[in-house]
Amino acid sequence: MGSLQGAVRLAPRSLSTWFKHSETVSTLVGRNRLAVVCSSTQCPAARRLLHSGRPRNSQPATANTNSSNPALSFPCLDAQDAKSALLSARSLESGPEPSYTSGHHERYRCEEPLLLDWGGVLPEFDVAYESWGQLNADKTNAILLHTGLSASSHAHSTGANPKPGWWEKFIGPGKPLDTDKYFVICTNVIGGCYGSTGPSSVDPSDGKRYATRFPILTIDDMVRAQFRLLDSLGIQKLYASVGSSMGGMQSLAAGVLFPERVEKIVSISGCARSHPYSIAMRHTQRQVLMMDPKWARGFYYDSIPPHSGMKLAREIATVTYRSGPEWEKRFGRKRADPSKQPALCPDFLIETYLDHAGEKFCLEYDPNSLLYVSKAMDLFDLGHAHQTETKKRRAEYETNIAEGGKTLDSSDIACSLTLPEKPYEEQPSVTASTPSMDQSVSGGESDAAAPPQDLVAGLAPLKNHPVLVMGVASDILFPAWQQREIAQTLRAGGNAKVQHIELGDDVSLFGHDTFLLDLKNIGGAVEKFLR
Numbered sequence: 001m002g003s004l005q006g007a008v009r010l011a012p013r014s015l016s017t018w019f020k021h022s023e024t025v026s027t028l029v030g031r032n033r034l035a036v037v038c039s040s041t042q043c044p045a046a047r048r049l050l051h052s053g054r055p056r057n058s059q060p061a062t063a064n065t066n067s068s069n070p071a072l073s074f075p076c077l078d079a080q081d082a083k084s085a086l087l088s089a090r091s092l093e094s095g096p097e098p099s100y101t102s103g104h105h106e107r108y109r110c111e112e113p114l115l116l117d118w119g120g121v122l123p124e125f126d127v128a129y130e131s132w133g134q135l136n137a138d139k140t141n142a143i144l145l146h147t148g149l150s151a152s153s154h155a156h157s158t159g160a161n162p163k164p165g166w167w168e169k170f171i172g173p174g175k176p177l178d179t180d181k182y183f184v185i186c187t188n189v190i191g192g193c194y195g196s197t198g199p200s201s202v203d204p205s206d207g208k209r210y211a212t213r214f215p216i217l218t219i220d221d222m223v224r225a226q227f228r229l230l231d232s233l234g235i236q237k238l239y240a241s242v243g244s245s246m247g248g249m250q251s252l253a254a255g256v257l258f259p260e261r262v263e264k265i266v267s268i269s270g271c272a273r274s275h276p277y278s279i280a281m282r283h284t285q286r287q288v289l290m291m292d293p294k295w296a297r298g299f300y301y302d303s304i305p306p307h308s309g310m311k312l313a314r315e316i317a318t319v320t321y322r323s324g325p326e327w328e329k330r331f332g333r334k335r336a337d338p339s340k341q342p343a344l345c346p347d348f349l350i351e352t353y354l355d356h357a358g359e360k361f362c363l364e365y366d367p368n369s370l371l372y373v374s375k376a377m378d379l380f381d382l383g384h385a386h387q388t389e390t391k392k393r394r395a396e397y398e399t400n401i402a403e404g405g406k407t408l409d410s411s412d413i414a415c416s417l418t419l420p421e422k423p424y425e426e427q428p429s430v431t432a433s434t435p436s437m438d439q440s441v442s443g444g445e446s447d448a449a450a451p452p453q454d455l456v457a458g459l460a461p462l463k464n465h466p467v468l469v470m471g472v473a474s475d476i477l478f479p480a481w482q483q484r485e486i487a488q489t490l491r492a493g494g495n496a497k498v499q500h501i502e503l504g505d506d507v508s509l510f511g512h513d514t515f516l517l518d519l520k521n522i523g524g525a526v527e528k529f530l531r
Helices: 013-018 043-050 075-088 219-232 246-257 276-290 293-298 307-321 324-330 349-361 367-378 384-402 453-458 480-492 511-517 519-530
Strands: 026-030 033-037 106-110 125-132 142-146 183-187 238-244 262-268 467-472 498-503
Touching (some): 106 219, 125 219, 142 219, 219 367, 238 246, 238 519, 246 262, 262 519, 276 307, 276 367, 293 307, 293 367, 307 349, 307 367, 307 511, 384 453, 453 480, 467 480, 467 511, 467 519, 480 498, 498 519, 511 519
Parallel strands (some): 142 183, 142 238, 238 262, 262 467
Antiparallel strands (some): 026 033, 106 125, 125 183
């Protein structure tokens, strides 16, 4: 991160790439100024759009010109206005939305309808996937690799797409996912935007984009679509189901839904059910995105995408991906330019880092996909009661379809906002005990606290499966006690093949992102477990 200060002043690659055929964009944010340099005939129009009203950082017309102090400038807001102007002046040929695909991938087209847990139906759907290694003759060496929320199927480079993947160092000959031994498959989940069917896809019934007509999804729905792909490849049983973060949730769900079709399970920095803190953080991200006027209730595909809301949502998410102690070491209280007056726009190094993370992401992922996929994470619950309710609901939908009806009508999906009659009052403090780690790289004590019986019953299908559960003490998004809960629950259900590893603060301060960065501890444990 030595070049961070320079990097955060550069325009996002996605925007520059988007306009590379029609204009050259160079955006510099720093020293309380914004410069937009263009080299196309569309730029004057963009500038007129940008300056059609009073600039955000100018004083109101009624302001006293003899004020004691000058008005502050806001280059960060000017940058957002400039981006909107450039997006308005886009080439009609290039289209309003960037291409979210991450390069070449394979596509599985399923023309059989997919019934979703909450009653929606995809009449047909695509699953984008990539693979590495060779499938053996009896098709028993396949590993299904599940992604996090915003990842594509491009986990590793290929001949057709040499760009490094998001798990590049973990996949390959002699690597944790050894392609000399295993046939590794990674998919983009349905609901996503990297080639699989999602809100930005076309609804075959009318030829228009789904937008927010796309049905509510669950993690189980994503896994069912993945297993349709496996069916098409003739893979009856996976050697292993592997995933981190949301992928760790999918990995467990695959074992619960299809226990006879999965041999081993790896769940890293995941959970068996979503908990309030994670739900709250994702809710906040969705709210700032939906409050962007350009979101237009999801129907923005013929207009300017809600890039400001996406930027803010990603900044909030980035706060949860790393740890405070790591940022203390990395940024401290350093300002980007201590010689300048403090600003309300990004000023401290940590602020410029978050600003850059949001800016880089805001045109690389479909906003509606963020809403749907993150909601699926919130709904995740492998508890027995939840599974029972879902099975009952699906059976009712299937019966309705068999009788010629539809699964849903407008009254089924009406949303009611319910607020308590009285304001929330703080309750007396109750300290909940949670299971502690049973194995730690840095040491630790075991705790036999009993897990919830509802969860024990829900994970019963995994009683005989070898399962590796990994957590990181510095993770604030999926705290380590949630992985302990998985391990303790499996053991309480009679599973004697559970391995639980927790990386202490002295091993990793990278928080939730550790699974992307720690080849030695994460990768080493996965490699050993899969042997």
